[in-house]
Each structure stands twice: as structure tokens, then as C-alpha cells.
Amino acid sequence: MSFERELVVRAQAGDEAAQEELVRQFSPMVFRLVSRFFRHREDVDDMAQDVFFKVFTRIDQVRPDENFPGWLRRVTINTCYDELRKTRRRNAAFEIYGPPPDVEPVAAPAPPEPEDFGIARVALEALDPKLKVPLILKEVEELSVAEIALSMGITQANVKVRLFRARKKLAASLARVANRE
């Protein structure tokens, strides 16, 4: 039995030391993946905590023959996807009704980035999560179509359609901005 498999089995039995070791081993991977979708360190940290929390509440679902890093990647991507959808719905509601009166808007400064990328960033942020997630996984995380399909629980044909639509929308947004300037 490999060391990783042994850790998973021990974690399934409720061994806290094994669970902590799993977090240590896989947190760099989870952080890297989450930071593809969220830019602020606090958001990435919160999301990564949510991912590991979900992992340990569902760890009994990991089959003995399952590839644990692959399973963890699926959980991470789905957690980020759910959060992006929630954020989008919340933002849509704020646009219509305004922010709730008892919530102070927290304006954390965004990490600095080259000026040229600002337009691309805005266009990417405006994409629907169901288009944005496969695009980021393909272009930034450099996953194959098959891996994206497996991670998102959709067919490969569906991934290709979403990638095509995402690129088209992104190009259209950038062209609009360029024309305005």
C-alpha cells in the first residue's frame, strides 16, 4: 500500500494525525487550483479551508482503488464553481436591490497586476462560471479536455462547446473595449 493510500485509509478511520498530514501534503495543490479562480489571499485561504472541510466530511466516499489527488481536484473545482455561481447570483441581486443595509462593503485592495491585463481580467470575471471554469482549467491549469470533463462531471463534447463559447465571448468583450478606446 502506498504512503498516500495508507494516509487516506487512516484518515477514513478518523486518525487526526493522518488527516493533518493529508492537509500538509495536498494544500499547495489546493491553493494553486483555488488561486486560479480567486485573487485575494483571504478568499483563497477560506476556499481551501472549505475544500478540506468537505474532504474530511466525505472521505468515506473515496474508494480503495480511487486516485485521491484526482478526487481532491474534483472536490476543489466543484467547491470553487459553486462559490463562483453564488457570488454571481449575489452580485446580480445587489445590482437590482442594492447591498443589504447591515453589511459594510469590504473593499480589499486587489493585488497589483500589469495595466494591460486589466481589460482581460474584467472580461474574464464577467464570464458565466460555467464558461469561465473550463476556460481557466484549459488555459491556465493546462488540463486536457478529458480531465476537465471528469473534474466537472460533464461530457467532453460539452467541455468543447463551453470552451468555444468562452473564447468567443472573451474575444467579443475585448474587441468591444478596444473599439471604445
Next chain:
Amino acid sequence: MNSKLDQFFRNERARVIEPDPFFAQRVMARVVARLREPRENGIWEGVRSGAKPVFALAFVLLLAFLAVQLFIPEMPSRGPIDAFMSPDQNGEHLIYLGADPSNPELERMIIITEDGQ
């Protein structure tokens, strides 16, 4: 345009946030705290999450079946026309209809009914 996008994606690839040294401890503190919380879901905790919808559906169907049995009246074994045409009919039902008692036909039927009893 495309070269700008490619550059943007390359820049994104290079942007990596690393976990701080206490991240594992924070996660474990949260997991342990959650496990020590009193169980809120009662019997649902013992059921595997995949089987929960099946149990919930079975429970709803059982309740629906009981509701049908309790609240929907049972269908009579024969309809009003069958009852009217059947040979054992008598004039008893006419007494409760508020029909005009001076009607000779009704009077005859009531007398037949009384005699029969």
C-alpha cells in the same frame, strides 16, 4: 488581441498563492470543532449521504399514501343510478328530501315503507 490573451494566461499561470505554515492546524481545528458539535440532524446522521434522497422520497410516499387513505372518502360500491334502480328501494329516502307530504304518490310510498317495517 490573442497574443495579449496568451500573455495574460501565462501571467496567471505564474501567479501562485502558497499556504501559510499554520494552515493545516487551522483546518484541523475547524474539522475537530465541527465533529464535537452536537449532532443536529438526528437520525439523518446515520444515513449515508447518497441514500438520503431515497429515504426522504420513501418517507414522502408513505405520508402521501396515508393521507390518501385518511382524507379521501372511499368510493361507494354502487352509484346513485344503481341504487335507484335496485329492487330493494323504498320510499324511506323521500322522507328526508323535504318533499311535499300532500303528494299522494309520496304518501303511498311512505305508507308502504311503514307497513314493511
